Amino acid sequence: MSTPIGQELAQAVAWLEDADGLLIVAGSGMAAGLSETRDSKSLARALSVIGRVRPGEDDIGSPDVFRDSPRAAWGTYGKRLKQYRDTDPHPGYAILRRWTNAAPQGSFVYTSNVDGHFQKAGFAVDRIVEAAGSIHWLQCVKACTPQLWSADELTPSINPANGWLAGVVPTCPQCGSVARPNVSLAKDWDWVPNRTMRQHALLSSWLFPMKRLVVVEVGAGTLAIRRFSEQHGPRVIRIHPTDFDISPDVGLGFATTALDGLRQLDECRAPALKVAT
Ligand SMILES: [Zn+2]
Numbered sequence: 001m002s003t004p005i006g007q008e009l010a011q012a013v014a015w016l017e018d019a020d021g022l023l024i025v026a027g028s029g030m031a032a033g034l035s036e037t038r039d040s041k042s043l044a045r046a047l048s049v050i051g052r053v054r055p056g057e058d059d060i061g062s063p064d065v066f067r068d069s070p071r072a073a074w075g076t077y078g079k080r081l082k083q084y085r086d087t088d089p090h091p092g093y094a095i096l097r098r099w100t101n102a103a104p105q106g107s108f109v110y111t112s113n114v115d116g117h118f119q120k121a122g123f124a125v126d127r128i129v130e131a132a133g134s135i136h137w138l139q140c141v142k143a144c145t146p147q148l149w150s151a152d153e154l155t156p157s158i159n160p161a162n163g164w165l166a167g168v169v170p171t172c173p174q175c176g177s178v179a180r181p182n183v184s185l186a187k188d189w190d191w192v193p194n195r196t197m198r199q200h201a202l203l204s205s206w207l208f209p210m211k212r213l214v215v216v217e218v219g220a221g222t223l224a225i226r227r228f229s230e231q232h233g234p235r236v237i238r239i240h241p242t243d244f245d246i247s248p249d250v251g252l253g254f255a256t257t258a259l260d261g262l263r264q265l266d267e268c269r270a271p272a273l274k275v276a277t
């Protein structure tokens with residue numbers, strides 16, 4: 001006899017198998033497990049030491065840090081950039097790729113993560129919205145131009161003594177001001193949204209003809225991202241270890257981590273996928 005969880009798994013698998021397209025909505029729980037909190041605290045500590053901010057104030061989320069203390073800001077973001085480059089996407093991405101290949105219209109990714117790991121895992125670049133931008137693209141700190149440029153040429157060297165950038169501070173090719181990642185920060189009036197807006201337009205075109213859309217929401221903790229999922233119900237599969245509640249009118253919730261949830265669903269789906277792929 002099936003347990004309720006077994007029934008919910010079976011329902012979710014049935015949705016996946018019937019889907020014409022998958023909208024994959026990912027939050028920090030899907031990311032590579034890097035600790036943003038730890039980085040933020042270390043930057044706040046570094047800034048408090050040089051008197052730029054009040055001790056204990058966590059200012060990593062402010063674009064002002066790049067103006068006032070570019071070496072401290074780039075110390076944190078340079079380290080994060082290197083971590084994202086050096087980390088391979090976990091096996092949950094391969095599961096989502098397999099499901100993408102099995103759906104007639106494939107998938108579109110909507111992620112709040114800035115790590116570029118969906119691209120790294122082989123998802124098509126024109127099928128991804130990076131809602132908060134990307135650490136792999138740079139912009140002018142003054143937003144003097146809407147142009148972005150790739151961070152590929154940037155290999156930040158970090159001073160191990162204080163965690164700050166040791167080498168040359170990247171600059172805007174237009175005006176010579178400091179360059180910063182094209183990542184949307186708190187109260188960030190100078191974030192250049194053009195790249196993300198183009199991605200949104202592609203998503204809208206993809207969604208338009210979809211008849212049997214299934215949303216796979218993985219590790220999304222922020223309210224805005226969760227609402228985005230629910231707007232695309234009624235077949236939302238929510239995977240989150242704590243905030244898994246969802247109205248039955250909108251979808252099903254699974255109380256587990258991103259990778260475990262994807263593995264459980266994939267195991268239930270395995271016999272059908274072997275035939276389909
Ligand atoms: Zn500039």
